[in-house]
Amino acid sequence: MIDPAIPRLYAYHRALREAKVSGKSTITSHGLAAMLGHSISSTQIRKDLSALGTLGRRGFGYAIDPLVEQLAFVLGLEQDWRVAIVGFGYLGHALATFITSRESRFKIASIFDVAPELIGTAWQGIVVADTSNMETIVQDAGCNIGVIAVPAPAAQATASRLASGGVRAILNFAPATLHLRAPVIVRNIDLAGEMSILTHWLTAADA
Amino acid sequence: MIDPAIPRLYAYHRALREAKVSGKSTITSHGLAAMLGHSISSTQIRKDLSALGTLGRRGFGYAIDPLVEQLAFVLGLEQDWRVAIVGFGYLGHALATFITSRESRFKIASIFDVAPELIGTAWQGIVVADTSNMETIVQDAGCNIGVIAVPAPAAQATASRLASGGVRAILNFAPATLHLRAPVIVRNIDLAGEMSILTHWLTAADA
């Protein structure tokens, strides 16, 4: 499945869970598009869901329960995931809070930093550790996903050490190119790139 | 141009500027892929650049200068952009620092919060304002882009007020659906969706 589709599937999964909680048992592609504030068209929704093998019934829409289950299956959200956060500054704090509040399947299982004022403090029951025993702590905590929120010069070493600790996928925010051997999956996030989507469309609109 | 291509173009733009600074005047698609840590294939690079009307010369590659200019043009990075940040907590701080350090075309021109301990403090010469005069301040500061980093319940009001102040595009991080009239462009960021790309691929790998 191509990457752009997955965040959309995640948005559907989230919205459908909310619809279910509010008592609905079926939904049309138009209803789902409306729930998403029309940030995704009903055409795109139908296309994505039929690519999963799910077809709505004309006049009826989709049954929510089986669709939520299928999306959870495809997204890997039928199991818990244990996340290691390295770099507990502004970004690390924002991510830790958001990730756990947003998706109960994501558990923050370890947090690392080098700042003395942070080490030893507790966040939601997790004690911030210094990085000296990162590999062991990550392994013992069973972390399968790592989040890198350290300054750029520290990113590569952090990535290698997370991989040694058994982490199999990394979300990297540091503005640095990471080199890791397969099978570790790395996804680089650059929010300035997201801003450039806005500036592209603003200048295209003026053109 | 479709959205997924734009962050790639932004990555090329950034890497090509670095290549130029390091003294290069030409680069091949393979060289550029290597600079990007092979997070994007050389095939994808050639595809994206030819879609812009730029073809490399076999054995020679691409001339960097004209390519950087063309990418800047397409991305809207030939002009400065003035950014309003609303919500100066953990995420707001991380974004303000990162955006300006990453892309000199993005200027933080106004910052808003409601917390008394933040209001009146200065960040890189910008005084954090309370939200009561947001529309006026945003207009006077000439902000064309807004970043929403407030809690979900405050997001819609924030968006409407930024739009009233003349903001034409919004990057929204709050987990809330925004309703705004055209022509304001809204882009919603959900980093839990990025995490689900990792969990999708990890479970697909196991399957």
Ligand SMILES: NC(=O)c1ccc[n+]([C@@H]2O[C@H](COP(=O)([O-])OP(=O)(O)OC[C@H]3O[C@@H](n4cnc5c(N)ncnc54)[C@H](O)[C@@H]3O)[C@@H](O)[C@H]2O)c1
């Ligand atoms: N990709 C994006 O869109 C994006 C957005 C915001 C920030 N960032 C990046 O994320 C990183 C963090 O940003 P921030 O605003 O939170 O900065 P910050 O300075 O507030 O936080 C960095 C934290 O990392 C810790 N640290 C430093 N070296 C370390 C090491 N070797 N191991 C463990 N921890 C270490 C510091 O003590 C600090 O607490 C920076 O690299 C920044 O450029 C990226």
Ligand SMILES: NC(=O)c1ccc[n+]([C@@H]2O[C@H](COP(=O)([O-])OP(=O)(O)OC[C@H]3O[C@@H](n4cnc5c(N)ncnc54)[C@H](O)[C@@H]3O)[C@@H](O)[C@H]2O)c1
């Ligand atoms: N989309 C994502 O991937 C993502 C990631 C991290 C955080 N978030 C979201 O971003 C937001 C901020 O997260 P955070 O960790 O920085 O939280 P935070 O509590 O540290 O910061 C929120 C800030 O907003 C201020 N605020 C509250 N109401 C306001 C209002 N009406 N106007 C202006 N400012 C107001 C608060 O005083 C505070 O400083 C939250 O909604 C969070 O869920 C989203």
